[in-house]
Amino acid sequence: MIETDLLIIGAGPCGLFTVFEAGLIKLRCHLIDALAEPGGQLTEIYPKKPIYDIPGLPSILAGDLVKNLMEQAAPFKPGFTLGERAETLEKTNDGKWKLVTNKGTEHLAPIVVIAGGLGCFEPRKPNLDLLDKFEDKGVEYIIKDPEIYRGQNVVIAGGGDSALDWTLFLSEVAKSVTLVHRRTTFRGHPDSIQRVMDLASAGKIELLLNSEVTALHGEDHLDKVSITNFEENNTAERNTDHFIPLFGLSPKLGPIKDWQLNLNKESISVNTFDYSTNIPGIYAVGDINDYPGKLRLILCGFHEATLMVQSAFKRIYPEKNLVLKYTTVSGVNSF
Amino acid sequence: MDDLIKIYVTDLDGVKHCIEAPTDMGLSLMEAIKANELQIKATCGGMALCATCHVYIKSDHLLPTMSEDEEAMLDDAFLLGIPHSRLSCQIYLKPELDGLEVQLGENTAV
Ligand SMILES: Cc1cc2nc3c(=O)[nH]c(=O)nc-3n(C[C@H](O)[C@H](O)[C@H](O)COP(=O)(O)OP(=O)(O)OC[C@H]3O[C@@H](n4cnc5c(N)ncnc54)[C@H](O)[C@@H]3O)c2cc1C
Ligand code: FES
Numbered sequence: 001m002i003e004t005d006l007l008i009i010g011a012g013p014c015g016l017f018t019v020f021e022a023g024l025i026k027l028r029c030h031l032i033d034a035l036a037e038p039g040g041q042l043t044e045i046y047p048k049k050p051i052y053d054i055p056g057l058p059s060i061l062a063g064d065l066v067k068n069l070m071e072q073a074a075p076f077k078p079g080f081t082l083g084e085r086a087e088t089l090e091k092t093n094d095g096k097w098k099l100v101t102n103k104g105t106e107h108l109a110p111i112v113v114i115a116g117g118l119g120c121f122e123p124r125k126p127n128l129d130l131l132d133k134f135e136d137k138g139v140e141y142i143i144k145d146p147e148i149y150r151g152q153n154v155v156i157a158g159g160g161d162s163a164l165d166w167t168l169f170l171s172e173v174a175k176s177v178t179l180v181h182r183r184t185t186f187r188g189h190p191d192s193i194q195r196v197m198d199l200a201s202a203g204k205i206e207l208l209l210n211s212e213v214t215a216l217h218g219e220d221h222l223d224k225v226s227i228t229n230f231e232e233n234n235t236a237e238r239n240t241d242h243f244i245p246l247f248g249l250s251p252k253l254g255p256i257k258d259w260q261l262n263l264n265k266e267s268i269s270v271n272t273f274d275y276s277t278n279i280p281g282i283y284a285v286g287d288i289n290d291y292p293g294k295l296r297l298i299l300c301g302f303h304e305a306t307l308m309v310q311s312a313f314k315r316i317y318p319e320k321n322l323v324l325k326y327t328t329v330s331g332v333n334s335f
Numbered sequence: 336m337d338d339l340i341k342i343y344v345t346d347l348d349g350v351k352h353c354i355e356a357p358t359d360m361g362l363s364l365m366e367a368i369k370a371n372e373l374q375i376k377a378t379c380g381g382m383a384l385c386a387t388c389h390v391y392i393k394s395d396h397l398l399p400t401m402s403e404d405e406e407a408m409l410d411d412a413f414l415l416g417i418p419h420s421r422l423s424c425q426i427y428l429k430p431e432l433d434g435l436e437v438q439l440g441e442n443t444a445v
Contacts, residue, residue: 045378045379045384045385046379046382046384049382118378124411124412124413126413127413158411159407159410159411160407160411182410182415182416183406183407183410183415185403185406185407186407187403187404187407247410247411247412247413248411250385250386250387250412251378265445266445
């Protein structure tokens with residue numbers, strides 16, 4: 001069981017900055033995120049785009065902002081449960097919150113902070129019969145352990161960086177790699193595109209353009225896919241051990257919507273006094289919350305996190321008084 | 336005003352709205368829809384990175400050709416082969432688009 005003071009759902013910019021603000025008042029944090037890396041939308045959707053409206057930083061790449069936030073939080077030694085989705089939340093007899101992820105990891109804390117942004121990033125799934133049946137039985141949307149592909153036949157679908165990068169990586173590991181893409185051009189790093197093209201012309205991988213996987217076959221485990229070429233209007237079957245559709249991720253509110261929180265569409269209604277929700281001990285900051293005048297901007301989430309931790313402190317230590325200290329005076333006292 | 340055009344937008348409940356939008360402000364169709372307080376998710380704010388501004392074009396107006404980015408995003412969202420599909424954030428309003436009719440795609444649900 002992982003125990004902490006503030007259990008933060010979502011390691012996007014607002015979750016990460018919460019760690020810093022909480023650390024200043026000596027509260028410990030643990031973050032849970034469905035993504036394998038911290039950074040939320042900045043990491044998943046636009047790591048290479050410059051952001052111009054972070055106060056004091058005329059321009060910063062989203063990926064660099066995440067790096068900086070991690071560095072800023074580091075003195076307060078946050079814990080991370082990454083690649084897992086916060087699934088169930090229940091109150092314990094002593095008034096704490098017990099949160100269990102989809103992988104069964106248990107967490108315990110007096111305060112839960114939902115910094116879930118637009119929701120949990122989930123893979124976009126192609127519309128194919130039997131897809132559910134073969135999930136984790138040959139169909140994987142996220143590559144967790146590349147070693148499972150050693151000596152296996154793999155079909156990858158997609159046209160972005162993750163499809164390109166995994167094709168390159170698995171070409172060294174798998175017995176065979178086939179990359180299937182609906183179009184003839186890719187959206188990715190020019191260098192990766194070139195390397196994939198080179199591998200294909202050298203016969204090290206098979207590249208099927210204007211093509212799409214249109215059916216899955218197998219008994220208990222996937223053993224074949226049908227691939228349709230639109231230009232030639234033909235469909236061929238191909239033996240494979242794995243099919244890895246890589247069409248990016250899109251956010252969904254997910255299990256949080258069943259936690260009895262007051263919602264306004266996909267957002268959690270909060271009190272702007274301290275960003276508390278209708279359930280005592282649960283707060284919501286960043287893109288996921290809603291109040292009159294809400295703007296979904298990073299800087300607004302930072303402000304919300306700063307006010308929220310003060311209220312969380314008072315819930316944990318009702319007898320203690322908090323005095324605001326400037327960091328210029330107190331410095332950053334690491335844990 | 337000369338530079339206002341009319342656009343007909345059918346929402347996810349099947350209700351048809353007529354909105355007016357200026358053509359001299361560099362607005363995209365997505366922004367015009369948002370500005371008229373119709374629900375459209377448009378997560379990425381118009382960067383062709385989310386496909387939650389997907390629309391079906393219902394009239395036969397001549398639209399700007401798709402950029403590589405728009406095509407790639409529609410592809411990732413499994414919308415590329417679906418007829419009349421466009422990302423409304425990639426369509427900039429101009430006088431020629433007066434009378435344009437669109438229907439919001441399922442991904443735009445907030
Ligand atoms: C293309 C683009 C450009 C943008 N440009 C700007 C800009 O210039 N300036 C600006 O201020 N803002 C910009 N934004 C908005 C900005 O990215 C968001 O305001 C910001 O990411 C919100 O941060 P957050 O921490 O609240 O949530 P997010 O960044 O969305 O992170 C939330 C995290 O929570 C995780 N999560 C959710 N639910 C669960 C669960 N149940 N279990 C586990 N994990 C979960 C998600 O996987 C995600 O990683 C832009 C957004 C986009 C998409
Ligand atoms: S608003 Fe994201 S693709 Fe158009």
